Amino acid sequence: MNRPNIVLLHCHDAGRAVQPYGWPVATPNLQRFAEQGVLFRKCFAAAPTCGPSRTAMLTGQYPHQVGMYGLPGAQGWTIDDIDKHLVHQLNRVGYQTVLAGCQHEVDHHDLSPLGYSRILDTRPQCGEFYQETIDHVERYLAERSQSAAASGDTHDTPFFLSIGLDEPHRNNLARPELGIGTESARFSKTRYYDPERLDARYTAPLATLPDLPEIRRDVESLYEGVRIMDEYMGRVLYAIGHYGLDDSTIVIVTTDHGIEFPGGKKTLSDYGTGVMLMMRAPALVADGGFAGGRVIEPIVSHLDLYPTLMDLIGCERPEWLEGESLVPLVTGRVAALHDEVFTEQTYHGTLEPLRAVRTERYKLIRRHLPTGPLMRHDGPSTPIVDAHGWYDRETGHEELFDLYRDPQEACNRITDPSMVPIADDLRERMDRWMARTDDCFVGGEFPAVPGRPAQQ
Known part of the structure; x- marks a missing residue:
């Protein structure tokens, strides 16, 4: 063909x-x-x-x-x-x-x-x-x-x-x-x-x-x-x-x-x-x-x-x-392609650097800043939830979610003692990925928006 x-x-x-x-x-x-x-x-x-x-x-x-x-x-x-x-x-x-x-x-x-x-x-x-x-x-x-x-x-x-x-x-x-x-x-x-x-x-x-x-x-x-x-x-x-x-x-x-x-x-x-x-x-x-x-x-x-x-x-x-x-x-030659996938955000006008690793069941999000979400959304739903404190919350630098028990990602389990092995495993995976792909998130200094000073 x-x-x-x-x-x-x-x-x-x-x-x-x-x-x-x-x-x-x-x-x-x-x-x-x-x-x-x-x-x-x-x-x-x-x-x-x-x-x-x-x-x-x-x-x-x-x-x-x-x-x-x-x-x-x-x-x-x-x-x-x-x-x-x-x-x-x-x-x-x-x-x-x-x-x-x-x-x-x-x-x-x-x-x-x-x-x-x-x-x-x-x-x-x-x-x-x-x-x-x-x-x-x-x-x-x-x-x-x-x-x-x-x-x-x-x-x-x-x-x-x-x-x-x-x-x-x-x-x-x-x-x-x-x-x-x-x-x-x-x-x-x-x-x-x-x-x-x-x-x-x-x-x-x-x-x-x-x-x-x-x-x-x-x-x-x-x-x-x-x-x-x-x-x-x-x-x-x-x-x-x-x-x-x-x-x-x-x-x-x-x-x-x-x-x-x-x-x-x-x-x-x-x-x-x-x-x-x-x-x-x-x-x-x-x-x-x-x-x-x-x-x-x-x-x-x-x-x-x-x-x-x-x-x-x-x-x-x-x-x-x-x-x-x-x-x-x-074609059925393999049962799965990935043990995990990685996602990221740095800018969308505003600087709000995030990185995540997701497996079938768990997700770890790293935040450069300990508050968020910072970026507002367009549309009439945003001012309603903004008035009730949905944005600019104290999130900490890490969030851990059990997607089987909490598919809406509402309960951060990062301080749960029973989740320590899972959190450590996901941290190791993310660290390896960041090192291999030379991610500036590690150093905490991000490229400037063209024409502006660098941000930390």
Whole structure:
């Protein structure tokens, strides 16, 4: 088999808040996709914020290894070695690399460092998602299908198509031509709806937040953004199938990190770093392992995507990659890939350095500062919980959670004498990881935001 096409369909801030992961929101397109492919039940991003998480996924290294300590663009962070980006690797082996919609690895005013051979969006400010982005994607897939039919070779030049959706990111971008301001109560940047008109009477709050009308309405607004996201993704999946590209295309559906609520994004909780990851591949790829509606239980990481793609397209694995190919796990050659996964945060505007190690059952979080969370979240839920002391709490420098007995991560067990062996084991694992990856967290001095003094 010739090298397959690759479609990376990714969105902002969705976590696992979709129907295939059991959330009470109808996402029929993603449910159908899950039933056709493979769903990874416990996948984690390397970071709980946009730029660092996407950079880690697409370079195969932790954010601190590639210099992406915060957001690119206005905050000035850049990838130390852009040649590590997946797009450059795919360019080297003959793929046509195409971007549609948003990315968050470089400043959107200059996408050239990413190396895409084609940008589908036609607005002056590319690298962002608009309603018409999906129209561009449909036309591109039609073009590829017609080209293959004319040449008689469905694998003439394989393509990598990255499609970045903004939904369900809280709205922070005014688009007057769409009647959209910057109201953060809305979980869409491309479609207007009035959160006050949503029916939240029978909506449950998130398990980590109080059961109050304002919070229930905020959760229902999240679900509206997720439904919009599912509609957009469904159009892409429909086009792939109806243009006859299913049998030659690997499709990946994921998001950058968790949902934008207190206790989610900008924290190292499972609500902050847990992400959906679903994949579907042609029957001849990996012995048909990426098909059939299977659910994979063991923990995996976004860092595993890069080596997985190298494996599936028959390319040598770059030596810098931190993750492992998912192929042995999917095909049953191994029972698990990882004993633990690591996650991190340094900046998101504010400096709040965190590092975590998570096993199947336990999680240890290290905090550079003994108070937190410091970073506020957008949206109407935040001032409610802020007024009751949710932020800026005395947390100490370490937190230890038993995720089987305390899945909401509400009870810090770090001072529990019975947990000493577990805490010591996790500390050793984290120490080894920090030393091996040369993490500045150890020394307590962090790179300055470009143009500002270093912080401690």
